[in-house]
Amino acid sequence: MSEPRRPIPCVGVVCFRGPEVLLIQRGKAPRLGQWSIPGGRMEFGETAQEGALRELAEETGVRAQILGLIDVVDSIDLETDWHGVLVDYAARWTGGEAVAGDDAMAAAFVPLEEALERVGWSETRRVIEEAWARFGEAINESLD
Numbered sequence: 001m002s003e004p005r006r007p008i009p010c011v012g013v014v015c016f017r018g019p020e021v022l023l024i025q026r027g028k029a030p031r032l033g034q035w036s037i038p039g040g041r042m043e044f045g046e047t048a049q050e051g052a053l054r055e056l057a058e059e060t061g062v063r064a065q066i067l068g069l070i071d072v073v074d075s076i077d078l079e080t081d082w083h084g085v086l087v088d089y090a091a092r093w094t095g096g097e098a099v100a101g102d103d104a105m106a107a108a109f110v111p112l113e114e115a116l117e118r119v120g121w122s123e124t125r126r127v128i129e130e131a132w133a134r135f136g137e138a139i140n141e142s143l144d
Helices: 048-060 112-118 122-141
Strands: 008-017 020-026 039-041 063-077 082-095 104-111
Touching: 008 048, 008 063, 008 122, 020 048, 020 112, 039 048, 039 082, 048 063, 048 082, 048 104, 063 122, 082 122, 104 112, 112 122
Parallel strands: 008 082
Antiparallel strands: 008 020, 008 039, 020 104, 063 082
């Protein structure tokens, strides 16, 4: 009898540095080569927020402060046998420069509008827009 397939818990971070959004170019499937937000699988024993900050640091070298939960999104691709449950957070940059690491081919802070143009998956675009709508004022206040 084989193990039943189960969704994989994953975390993601929409990290703002002022009006810029941190994006990575994915180095692994799913969505290999596409621009997205940093994130990945949670590890046993860590909270979702700890996992999000760890993934952010591993993929980009960036440190941030979590501002809040944006949404929980299902990423289901039956052709590749993938089902991830993505817990996405908004965050404010606190340090580090964007350098591709771990599972990322590239990493860069880009203006919000450019970020929305680069990202291919409509759900990721929606999450970025939602993060800016809910937390943009806090981001702008941190610049004063």
